Amino acid sequence: KQEVTQIPAALSVPEGENLVLNCSFTDSAIYNLQWFRQDPGKGLTSLLLIQSSQREQTSGRLNASLDKSSGRSTLYIAASQPGDSATYLCAVRGLDSGYALNFGKGTSLLVTP
Amino acid sequence: KAGVTQTPRYLIKTRGQQVTLSCSPISGHRSVSWYQQTPGQGLQFLFEYFSETQRNKGNFPGRFSGRQFSNSRSEMNVSTLELGDSALYLCASSLAEQVTYGYTFGSGTRLTVV
Numbered sequence: 001k002q003e004v005t006q007i008p009a010a011l012s013v014p015e016g017e018n019l020v021l022n023c024s025f026t027d028s029a030i031y032n033l034q035w036f037r038q039d040p041g042k043g044l045t046s047l048l049l050i051q052s053s054q055r056e057q058t059s060g061r062l063n064a065s066l067d068k069s070s071g072r073s074t075l076y077i078a079a080s081q082p083g084d085s086a087t088y089l090c091a092v093r094g095l096d097s098g099y100a101l102n103f104g105k106g107t108s109l110l111v112t113p
Numbered sequence: 114k115a116g117v118t119q120t121p122r123y124l125i126k127t128r129g130q131q132v133t134l135s136c137s138p139i140s141g142h143r144s145v146s147w148y149q150q151t152p153g154q155g156l157q158f159l160f161e162y163f164s165e166t167q168r169n170k171g172n173f174p175g176r177f178s179g180r181q182f183s184n185s186r187s188e189m190n191v192s193t194l195e196l197g198d199s200a201l202y203l204c205a206s207s208l209a210e211q212v213t214y215g216y217t218f219g220s221g222t223r224l225t226v227v
Contacts, residue, residue, distance in 0.1 A: 031212040042220055043119075043203055049215035089156070093212060099146065099169045100158035101205075101216065 002027045002094045006104035013080055014112055021075040021107045023090035028068050031093045034101070035064050035075050038087045047088075048075070080111045115140065117206050117219035125225045131192040134222045138185050138206030145187040146216065147179060150201040159202075162187055191224075199226045 003026045013019055023033070032051045036044040048057045048064040050073070056065040063076040073090060087108045091101040118137040126132050138145050147159040158171040162181035179189040185206075191198055201223050205216040 032215070034215050036218070041201075041223070043117075044205075044218035046215055046217060051213055091156075091216075097158075097169075099144065099161040099163075099212075100171065101146075101148075101156075102158075103148075103156040105155045 002030075002092060002097060002102045004090060004092050004102050004104040006088075006090060006107050008107060009105065010108040010110075012110040012112065015080060015082060017080050017111075018076070018078050019080055019109075021077070021088050021090075021109070023073040023075070023104055025071045025073075025092045025094075025102070027094055027096065028071050029095040030068065031095065033064075033066055033073050033093070034091045035062075035073075036089045036091065038089060038106070040087075044089065077109075080109075082111050082113050085109055085111050117204055117217055119202075119204050119219040119222050121222060122220065123223045123225075125227060126194050128194055128196060128226055130194050131190065132194060132224060133188050133190045134202055134204075134224075136187045136189075136204030136206075136219060138187070138204075139208075139217055142206035142208055142217075143185050144207040145181055145185065146205045146207070147187070147189050148203045148205065149173075150203060150221070151199075156203070159189065194226045196226050199224060 035047040050066045061078040087106040089106045091103045144163045146161040161169040181187045201221045203221045205218045208214045
């Protein structure tokens, strides 16, 4: 059964810092991995989708990498801003789970002015 | 382009009652999935529908059921509500049955069982 782990569970950084969020998964047989952002009490906003054949995806200040063989993905946020404060979730779509996403518990990020 | 719409946004129900939640996917999306989010368990997959057929089901009791209509709108139903069913229920839609497509989530329905 696919297990997805996100470290750290919480992170507080001053504005302007570059930061890395980590996601690891136990089964490398995946279709793709998706990073989401969730604001308190709200739904999920998709940030980046990486297919299993890709190494990385970029959107603005965000860059996500995928190392399928080692079961790891990282989300890099450049020049963090207070508006980046949210919970970041990674979700894996595995060959064994078909149409279901397996989510990590998330990293709660606080960017202080 | 309208996103995934979930109604209602908030619900308060009494233990033992039943509840129906609704989800309208993005226009053109035929796949609809449902997830339950709780502080303790995180996000857990409930079920997924494509063209009115349930293709995948998570590990939830039979009290949780769903359906999808010909216009791709979906409903999920929870019967005999328990206190532990209190959660944020999220719906997600995807463009096609191909696994390479990502998911777009709605804002969720916050269910409180008292």
